[in-house]
Amino acid sequence: MKIIGAVLIVLSLVVAIVPMFTDCQSQGRAIVLENGKTIPMKCHWSGVAELVVAIPLFVLGVMDIINRNLLVFRYLSILGIVLGIFIILIPTNLIGVCISPEMLCSSVMRPILILAGIFVVVANLAGVWISFKSQNKPV
Amino acid sequence: MNLTRLALRNIAGSAFRSWVVAICAFLVAGFAIAILLILRGTENSLHLAIDRLGADIIVVPEGTATKVETALLMGNPTQVWMPRSNLEKVSAIQGVVAASPQLYLSTLNNASCCTVASMFLVAYDPETDFTIEPWLNRTIGRGLNLGEAVGGTHVFVPEGEQNIKIYGYFVTLKANIEPTGTGLDQSMFITFDTARDIARLSTKLAEKPLIIPENSISAVLVRLEPGADPMTVSADIIRQVPGVTPITSPNMFQAYRQQMNGLLASVLMVLGITLILSGLLIGLVFSMAANERRRELGVLRAMGATRNFVLRSLLLEASLLALEGGLAGISFAVLVIFLFRDLIMRSFGFPFLLPNPGLLLVEILVGLALALASVIIAAMVPAYRISHLEPALAMRE
Numbered sequence: 001m002k003i004i005g006a007v008l009i010v011l012s013l014v015v016a017i018v019p020m021f022t023d024c025q026s027q028g029r030a031i032v033l034e035n036g037k038t039i040p041m042k043c044h045w046s047g048v049a050e051l052v053v054a055i056p057l058f059v060l061g062v063m064d065i066i067n068r069n070l071l072v073f074r075y076l077s078i079l080g081i082v083l084g085i086f087i088i089l090i091p092t093n094l095i096g097v098c099i100s101p102e103m104l105c106s107s108v109m110r111p112i113l114i115l116a117g118i119f120v121v122v123a124n125l126a127g128v129w130i131s132f133k134s135q136n137k138p139v
Numbered sequence: 140m141n142l143t144r145l146a147l148r149n150i151a152g153s154a155f156r157s158w159v160v161a162i163c164a165f166l167v168a169g170f171a172i173a174i175l176l177i178l179r180g181t182e183n184s185l186h187l188a189i190d191r192l193g194a195d196i197i198v199v200p201e202g203t204a205t206k207v208e209t210a211l212l213m214g215n216p217t218q219v220w221m222p223r224s225n226l227e228k229v230s231a232i233q234g235v236v237a238a239s240p241q242l243y244l245s246t247l248n249n250a251s252c253c254t255v256a257s258m259f260l261v262a263y264d265p266e267t268d269f270t271i272e273p274w275l276n277r278t279i280g281r282g283l284n285l286g287e288a289v290g291g292t293h294v295f296v297p298e299g300e301q302n303i304k305i306y307g308y309f310v311t312l313k314a315n316i317e318p319t320g321t322g323l324d325q326s327m328f329i330t331f332d333t334a335r336d337i338a339r340l341s342t343k344l345a346e347k348p349l350i351i352p353e354n355s356i357s358a359v360l361v362r363l364e365p366g367a368d369p370m371t372v373s374a375d376i377i378r379q380v381p382g383v384t385p386i387t388s389p390n391m392f393q394a395y396r397q398q399m400n401g402l403l404a405s406v407l408m409v410l411g412i413t414l415i416l417s418g419l420l421i422g423l424v425f426s427m428a429a430n431e432r433r434r435e436l437g438v439l440r441a442m443g444a445t446r447n448f449v450l451r452s453l454l455l456e457a458s459l460l461a462l463e464g465g466l467a468g469i470s471f472a473v474l475v476i477f478l479f480r481d482l483i484m485r486s487f488g489f490p491f492l493l494p495n496p497g498l499l500l501v502e503i504l505v506g507l508a509l510a511l512a513s514v515i516i517a518a519m520v521p522a523y524r525i526s527h528l529e530p531a532l533a534m535r536e
Contacts, residue, residue, distance in 0.1 A: 031298075099295050101481040102325070111478035118474070 001073050004127045005064030008057055008080060011123070014116050015087055016054035019047025022109035024098055043097040043105035049090045050113060057083045057120065070131050077127030084120030087113055142448070146456040157460055159424050160518075163417035164464030164510040169472040170413050172506035174406045176476050177483065177491065179502065181399055184320035184490035188212065189388050191319055193270035194360035195369050197386045198229055198376060204384045207243070207358060208392055212490055214291075214322025216245030216259040220355040221383060228380045229359045234367035239267040242334055243357035246305050247347055255303060258294070259326040262334035269362055271328050278314050283330050289314045291324035303327075307344025308337045320484070320492025361385075395489055402487075414513055421517035425457070429525040436525055437534035446526045453522035457514050465510030469503050 020026060023043040030038035060080050067073055091097050091113045097105040150157045188211065199207045200221040210217040223240065230238040242262035246255055263271055265282050272282055275289065283289065288303070288310045295312070296302060302309035310329065318324055329337075334351060341349040363372055369387040376385040429436075436449055476483065477493060484491040494502065 099293075101293055102485070107479070107481040107485065111482070114478055115474070 001067065001127070001130070002065050004077075004123050004130075005061045007123050008061030008064060008120065011116050011120050012054045012057035012061060015057065015113060015120075016051050018112050018116075019043075019050050019105075019109055022104045022112070023047045024103060024105055027104055029103070041098055041105075042095055043091075043103075043109060046091045046095040046097055046105075046113075047109070049095055050087065053083055053086050053090065057087075064127070070134060074128055074131035077124040077131065080124030080127065081121050084117045084124060087117030087120055142452050142455055145452045146459055149452070149456050150459060153428065156424050156428050160421055160457065160460040160514060161464030161467070163421050164461040164514050165468035165471070166413055167417050167468070167513050168465035168506045168510035169468030170410050171509045172469045172502060173472040173476060174410055175502045175505060176473070176494070176499075178399070178403060178406075179494055179498070180320065180476075180480075180491045181395075181489050183494055184492040185212075185392050185395065187319045187492060188321040188323060188490065189391055191270075191316070191323060192360070192388075192391075193362075195363040195367075195388055196361040196373060196376070197391070198225065198359040198361060198380070198383050199357070199386065201382050201384050204386055208386070208395070210243060210259050210322060211326075212321050212392055212395060213488065214259050214325035216257055217243055218245060219243060219357050220352050221357070223354045223356050225380055225383060226356060226359050229361060229376060229383075232372060232375050232379060234364050234372040234375070235361055236364045236367075237267065237269050237362040239269060239360045240264050240331075240356040241358045241360060242331065242351060244334060244349065244351070247345065255294070255297075255305075255327075258305075259322060260305070260334070261326055261328050262331050263328060264331050268360075270360060274316070275314070283313060283328075283333070285330070285332050285336060287311050287313045287333070288327050288329045289316060290327045291316055291322075292318040293324045294327050306337050306341035306347075306349045308340050310337075318492060319490070321490040399489065414509075418513055418517040421457075421514055422520065425453075425518045425521040429453075429521040433525065433528070434534050437528070437530045437532075440528075440530035441534065450522055450526035453526065454515060454518060457518035457522070458511060461511045461514035462507070464514075465507045468510065469506050472506075473499070473503070 023046070024030065024041040025044040025047075030040055057080065060076055060083065063076055064073065067076065086094075091110040097103075097110045099106070101107055192211065197207070200219050203217070203219040206217045206219060209215050226238060226240050229235060241264075244260040244262060246258040246260060248257045265272055271289065275282055286309070290303075290312055292315050294303075294315060302311050304310075305327075310327075310333070312327075316323065316328075334349075338349040338351045341347075361372070361376075363369060369389065373385040373387050376383065439449060440446070480491055480493065493499070
């Protein structure tokens, strides 16, 4: 449980921090409107949404470390799976990133977030499996 | 207790040994599949690009072959020029059945009059073209009109807009060509008339005009008669048309192929080192395990298990660990290459296209077979040695 919690904390930091340095806003790119004003591209909003998911994932990781109840651990892991799925869906389906493969958000930010999301899902699936396997053992 | 159950119990019973063997299999299979995928993906991409170009020979101005190949392969725009009269000279050469001119142009960088910066633009002559027009006829049922374009798979109309702006001129994107993994995916194809119209209006609409020199072309695409030898025709072109370089399709992208061969040598060396180190480590771990388990295996033999049964149980244990680690390594390598393919392509500077599912499955099986073979070979000697010990001797020691 402690190892899974630590892994989730690291992954939540990756999910929160990577978009800050790889979205188009961080590269000085923005949409220029007719009136000359600039607005961020959608990869920036994907980054913001990922931050919103990363915060509960971080808390979940901390709870995995301090928690000693198997049933709570199982429910936390199920919640973690849902968060992992959202981490994958935000840059791919829900909001997306810029289309051009030459942009950093498309070639770096999206793959890292998908990979991190897959790891979050796998770690939490392992958590659910461990919780069932250790059901009759003292924690 | 049957063989599989015994092997599974042994795996669960020795976590450290199992992890070491599985990690070795993970590394071997992961490396092997990554190397196979990248090399096959690059080769696949080069072949597809040559097929898509559809010409037996491309004639370019002398000394610009590498520039043109880089433009076609990586989408880095280039502008090269030669006299239009070369087209007639090339057409007249024996063995040439069709010759079509092309103009290589580029959009502006950091200019509000171009929505796409530094894009490679290829203008073709619809009357003589034999590469894009047939594809267009199959796809949209007609050729391109004035102001229309087809783009590579990564060419798109910016969000919230209807057209792509080039030198202040609005071009309508009619279709996208299937991916090739090369610069063609980021290139746009227009007709000569559209290119000239853009050039004419760019003096008023663009920050910088598009200049197409009079009576000049960038390249001539050549199709040969069936049975004609590209090398002979190429030699005739060099003799009869001064100031040009013909690139035959088998020799196309030679510089990249040489670069790839260099890379292949290095990665094969890394794979070889990984294989040797993994083999040694697995051999060592199994030797240690064999010594640790002498008594246990001696008891097994004393209870009636044959030498063959003990040998098979040890090899099955190794195979299961190899499969587990190998599958994990392959899944990880395929996932990383799939997700980071654009970054890999740009970082290494060569084209890349993932293979079709059938070929991918073959490559996965090759990676898995390599992991299995390396683990079984490494485990064979200690497994054989311990399975052939006399039970009494094994239990006493």
